[in-house]
Amino acid sequence: MLHSADLLRPEANVAASAQEIEALVATLGAPPAAPCIMPKQQLEPARAGRMSLLRLFGVRAPRPGL
Amino acid sequence: MSGVRRLGAVTLASRLAAMAISLTAAAGAFFLFLQFGSADGLDSMDITRSVLILVSTSWLAWGAAHAILGLLTRARRPEGVRPNAPISGRTVILVPVYNEDPVATFSRIAAMDASLATTPYAGLFHFAILSDTRDDTIAARERLWFLRLLAERNGEGRIFYRRRPINRGRKAGNIEDFFQKSGGAYEFALILDADSLMEGDTIVEMVRRMEAEPRLGLLQTLPAVTKAKARFGRAMQFSAALYAPSFARGLAMMQGPTGPFWGHNAMVRVRAFVESCGLPELSGPPPFGGPVMSHDYVEAALLARAGWLVRFDDDLAGSYEEGPENLVDHAKRDRRWCQGNLQHTRILFAPGLRAWNRFVFVQGIMAYIAPLFWLGFILASIAAPFFVPPVDYFPVPYWPFPVFPSDETWKAIGLAVGIFGLLFLPKLLIGVDAILTGRAAGFGGPVRVMASTLAEIVFSSVTAPILMAYQTRSVLQVLMGRDGGWPTNNRGDGSMTLSEAWMASHWIVTWGIAGIAATYFLAPGLVPWLLPVALPMILSPLVIASSSRASRSGLFTAPLDLHPTPVLLAHEAILADWQSIPAPRAEAPLAVSHA
Numbered sequence: 001m002l003h004s005a006d007l008l009r010p011e012a013n014v015a016a017s018a019q020e021i022e023a024l025v026a027t028l029g030a031p032p033a034a035p036c037i038m039p040k041q042q043l044e045p046a047r048a049g050r051m052s053l054l055r056l057f058g059v060r061a062p063r064p065g066l
Numbered sequence: 067m068s069g070v071r072r073l074g075a076v077t078l079a080s081r082l083a084a085m086a087i088s089l090t091a092a093a094g095a096f097f098l099f100l101q102f103g104s105a106d107g108l109d110s111m112d113i114t115r116s117v118l119i120l121v122s123t124s125w126l127a128w129g130a131a132h133a134i135l136g137l138l139t140r141a142r143r144p145e146g147v148r149p150n151a152p153i154s155g156r157t158v159i160l161v162p163v164y165n166e167d168p169v170a171t172f173s174r175i176a177a178m179d180a181s182l183a184t185t186p187y188a189g190l191f192h193f194a195i196l197s198d199t200r201d202d203t204i205a206a207r208e209r210l211w212f213l214r215l216l217a218e219r220n221g222e223g224r225i226f227y228r229r230r231p232i233n234r235g236r237k238a239g240n241i242e243d244f245f246q247k248s249g250g251a252y253e254f255a256l257i258l259d260a261d262s263l264m265e266g267d268t269i270v271e272m273v274r275r276m277e278a279e280p281r282l283g284l285l286q287t288l289p290a291v292t293k294a295k296a297r298f299g300r301a302m303q304f305s306a307a308l309y310a311p312s313f314a315r316g317l318a319m320m321q322g323p324t325g326p327f328w329g330h331n332a333m334v335r336v337r338a339f340v341e342s343c344g345l346p347e348l349s350g351p352p353p354f355g356g357p358v359m360s361h362d363y364v365e366a367a368l369l370a371r372a373g374w375l376v377r378f379d380d381d382l383a384g385s386y387e388e389g390p391e392n393l394v395d396h397a398k399r400d401r402r403w404c405q406g407n408l409q410h411t412r413i414l415f416a417p418g419l420r421a422w423n424r425f426v427f428v429q430g431i432m433a434y435i436a437p438l439f440w441l442g443f444i445l446a447s448i449a450a451p452f453f454v455p456p457v458d459y460f461p462v463p464y465w466p467f468p469v470f471p472s473d474e475t476w477k478a479i480g481l482a483v484g485i486f487g488l489l490f491l492p493k494l495l496i497g498v499d500a501i502l503t504g505r506a507a508g509f510g511g512p513v514r515v516m517a518s519t520l521a522e523i524v525f526s527s528v529t530a531p532i533l534m535a536y537q538t539r540s541v542l543q544v545l546m547g548r549d550g551g552w553p554t555n556n557r558g559d560g561s562m563t564l565s566e567a568w569m570a571s572h573w574i575v576t577w578g579i580a581g582i583a584a585t586y587f588l589a590p591g592l593v594p595w596l597l598p599v600a601l602p603m604i605l606s607p608l609v610i611a612s613s614s615r616a617s618r619s620g621l622f623t624a625p626l627d628l629h630p631t632p633v634l635l636a637h638e639a640i641l642a643d644w645q646s647i648p649a650p651r652a653e654a655p656l657a658v659s660h661a
Binding site: 018021022024025026028029030031032033034035036037038039040041042043044045 | 158192194195206209210212213216222226227228242244245246247248249250251252336340341342343344345346348349358364368412413415416417
């Protein structure tokens, strides 16, 4: 099993299997877990009947949390 | 954030001036051509051609107006940002990769990390390599080179790598996936491309500006093109270095709070981005439905819709990217952008967008359909002789002498001169401005900058009909519902043989020969007018192959050739070092084990 200290010893990588390297990279490479909600935005006009110049250029779309 | 913001006087005046220039030039071209066309009697084809000229000229003049406005002012540091003010925001530098060469990409990360280490703020920055690579062999290499990157930069806990099993949503989905899992750890994110490179000082300054303006949601830089070797690549690099700052300055004057996002070399405020930029898939199949392809313009529009400032600071130096080395790679990239921009027709009427953002979408669409207007004009001109009414030499009753139609050829020549002026004058003015301001020194001096400018004008005139052909084909493919997919970017020297160039362009040769033959039989008088378009098309394999070869000329010298900056030099050194040593581990067995 590789340890992060093995990074400095190239021979450790030479001897490692692809699976060991994949596991090591998954451990060392994992970004910090700090989830964020990213709500989907409305891009297409909801219904043609409700579209108006006011909606197009004036009224802002609803924004979550604001 | 407030949804209402007033435009500044400069922004409003710039937009009005650009529109005035565009409309005046278009109206002039329209009436001039109408007079020329109606000299032998007004017919429907004269009106059609005049309208096509009107649209095409307005588009050309709009581009020229950017340059003219850009020459009137100089890039300035925004007000309210204290030089050297300390920063505290935690920032992640995102490097999305998709089947890229990890040696080239990760060596750029090593160079940027080294550059950041020379600032007092290195501890605030993390890197995250976001792999969407689908090729298992390349993915195996990515893992090995990631370990080398960690070891060489002592990057454990600062430099991250993850590979998505499914690349849903392409690049935008890749970034979104990161924010959903890790976005809460950071205040800012610098979004890069695989070929991006930035100076540490520039990155720190971007954070400083984001912190100085809490309403700022996105800050875009103007990346300079670097490391071009081929003739085509060097011409593009030169034009990006000499012309782009003036065009970009014009754009910066007009943008107001609704600036652009070009997808990379830009910093976002994570909170603003996650709240405003979750992109849904559009209904229906690609090319008009499915994932949003040119997501950057849409994300800029969504940030502005939510009340965030989107700013392009053209005074920020130290931002770099690489460009395509040959015309075919350029056309491939353009095919993707074409589909992305035409897809924006679906988003044009999204609720609540700012008027300028809608206009930006229209500009993007126009950039791709404009060649169709020129093509329509050429076809209409070939067909025009069949629509001419019979000449009436005795229009006045009982008048014994014939009245000959007036010769309006000079108006056509004047119009052609005007149109070429719109194309070339901004470039020449920028060249002259570079001499007057001393900027020419970076391009090898006044003589070389003017020689390069003239050579670039000739080069772009020769390649324009070929690019027009590729663009026309792209637009027609998209309109016929063909999805271009998500091809991998070709990087490297880009050299093409004549037979490769022929394979990529034989249909352009056919179009060129057919076009000039049809003109010869239908409207022989137009042959000399069409030759500047048809000849480059007929010779396109030669043009493509020859322009893909390495340049050995002193022409197209750019400032970064003469004075490479520290991060460029560091990247060169690291890349040379990494390429000179064996890969971290034999790669073939890994590929087999992953097959």
